[in-house]
Amino acid sequence: MSDFTRRTFLAASAAGATAFAAAAKPALLGGPKVRTQAWPKWPVFDKLEETKLLDTLRGGQWFRGSGKVVSGFESAYASLTGAKACLATANGTSALLTSLNAMGVGAGDEVIVPPYTFVATVNVVLAVNAVPVFVDTDIETFQIDPKKIEAAITDRTAAILPVHLGGSAADMDAILAIARKRKIPVLEDACQAHLGEWKNRKLGTWGEAGCFSFQASKNLNSGEGGAIVTNDEDFAEKCYAFHNNSRGRRNTGYDFSYVARGLNLRMTEFQATLLLAQMTRLEEQSTRRDQNGAYLTSLLKEIPGIRPARMYDGCTRNAYHLYMFRYDKEQFAGLPRAKFLQAMNAEGIPSSGGYSPLNKEPFLKNTLESKAYQKIYSKGYIAKWQERNQCPMNDRLCEEAVWFTQNMLIGGRSDMEQIAEAVRKIQAHAAELARA
Numbered sequence: 001m002s003d004f005t006r007r008t009f010l011a012a013s014a015a016g017a018t019a020f021a022a023a024a025k026p027a028l029l030g031g032p033k034v035r036t037q038a039w040p041k042w043p044v045f046d047k048l049e050e051t052k053l054l055d056t057l058r059g060g061q062w063f064r065g066s067g068k069v070v071s072g073f074e075s076a077y078a079s080l081t082g083a084k085a086c087l088a089t090a091n092g093t094s095a096l097l098t099s100l101n102a103m104g105v106g107a108g109d110e111v112i113v114p115p116y117t118f119v120a121t122v123n124v125v126l127a128v129n130a131v132p133v134f135v136d137t138d139i140e141t142f143q144i145d146p147k148k149i150e151a152a153i154t155d156r157t158a159a160i161l162p163v164h165l166g167g168s169a170a171d172m173d174a175i176l177a178i179a180r181k182r183k184i185p186v187l188e189d190a191c192q193a194h195l196g197e198w199k200n201r202k203l204g205t206w207g208e209a210g211c212f213s214f215q216a217s218k219n220l221n222s223g224e225g226g227a228i229v230t231n232d233e234d235f236a237e238k239c240y241a242f243h244n245n246s247r248g249r250r251n252t253g254y255d256f257s258y259v260a261r262g263l264n265l266r267m268t269e270f271q272a273t274l275l276l277a278q279m280t281r282l283e284e285q286s287t288r289r290d291q292n293g294a295y296l297t298s299l300l301k302e303i304p305g306i307r308p309a310r311m312y313d314g315c316t317r318n319a320y321h322l323y324m325f326r327y328d329k330e331q332f333a334g335l336p337r338a339k340f341l342q343a344m345n346a347e348g349i350p351s352s353g354g355y356s357p358l359n360k361e362p363f364l365k366n367t368l369e370s371k372a373y374q375k376i377y378s379k380g381y382i383a384k385w386q387e388r389n390q391c392p393m394n395d396r397l398c399e400e401a402v403w404f405t406q407n408m409l410i411g412g413r414s415d416m417e418q419i420a421e422a423v424r425k426i427q428a429h430a431a432e433l434a435r436a
């Protein structure tokens with residue numbers, strides 16, 4: 001046994017039962033799995049969802065204009081987040097799209113975005129014919145690097161769109177300070193951050209508006225769904241008209257008069273019915289994720305080469321939509337991340353490598369070079385865009401990241417111990433795995 005392996009082995013022994021697993025052959029090489037039980041299922045539901053969905057079905061009011069469930073959900077979600085107003089939408093993408101329109105962001109504008117995010121954050125910027133300007137990632141926190149935002153601001157910057165990636169908070173103090181100084185509105189993409197907090201106030205309530213997603217994978221789930229929260233009631237009314245095909249709250253029934261440009265991005269009564277039922281479990285599940293996430297960090301940070309995503313001091317509650325860490329293969333006998341992920345999955349611990357560099361996606365360049373964009377932006381401007389959007393730290397993060405999904409954090413503490421045990425086991429056998 002090499003010194004290094006011995007140390008790892010001793011660390012594993014300290015955890016008692018894990019000694020055996022560390023000594024056992026990795027599952028990828030035919031050994032026993034660390035975990036054979038199923039992970040907590042997602043979605044979670046019971047009779048409550050069944051009863052309520054049937055009530056809505058039988059009530060025959062399936063549309064927000066005639067029913068009362070969507071508006072009931074909006075009140076409940078506003079009070080849950082502490083925001084003055086909430087507008088439910090068809091999904092998170094339409095919440096973001098509606099907000100950008102209500103903010104007046106459009107052709108000729110730039111929007112500051114992180115490259116480490118789900119593609120929807122950027123798709124909505126393109127949908128309003130604006131240009132996404134990527135600001136590199138803070139590799140320790142996986143969030144937009146606030147120190148690099150100001151240098152990316154130009155006369156065209158119409159909004160800053162930070163994402164609370166994984167449910168952890170972007171550095172809101174720093175972002176809001178820049179936004180105030182430069183008089184640029186902030187739209188928070190809180191699509192992964194339900195009940196997450198910055199300085200004990202809910203994420204999504206710090207900027208002009210905050211957007212949430214209730215897509216099936218998200219911590220609050222109605223299959224598809226979204227919401228905008230804001231403390232500006234005029235802004236909420238603008239959003240309402242946009243998402244309601246140009247019709248304000250008073251333009252109902254056969255009143256065919258219109259407030260402003262819009263689309264139909266409304267939530268259905270069925271979605272809201274599911275959300276109200278799912279919300280009865282949200283606080284408890286979030287507490288569990290928060291506790292398990294913190295416990296998992298305490299275990300993983302002791303393992304050489306594993307660096308859990310750091311939280312900014314202001315992040316008082318992490319929603320843990322994702323559990324994220326960086327993997328340093330040098331501490332694993334050079335075992336490539338792809339092989340590490342394979343080995344983890346073989347041990348019964350579902351693990352993925354997360355996002356690829358969004359700023360380098362060919363579809364972005366193609367969009368910027370499209371006919372429509374060439375009518376709005378000069379050739380020179382478009383040619384420069386790529387140079388402005390280099391994100392070297394993000395490139396590195398995309399090669400080192402490892403993710404677990406939120407459902408893995410809603411079980412017991414022993415689940416976290418098994419995750420750590422699998423990592424230690426792989427480390428103890430890293431050289432062997434690297435050769436295989």
Ligand SMILES: *Cc1c(COP(=O)(O)O)cnc(C)c1O
Nearest residue numbers: 091092093118120121191213215
């Ligand atoms: C899920 C998600 C969205 C989009 O939400 P949908 O409901 O899928 O449209 C936007 N941004 C981020 C960061 C997300 O994770």
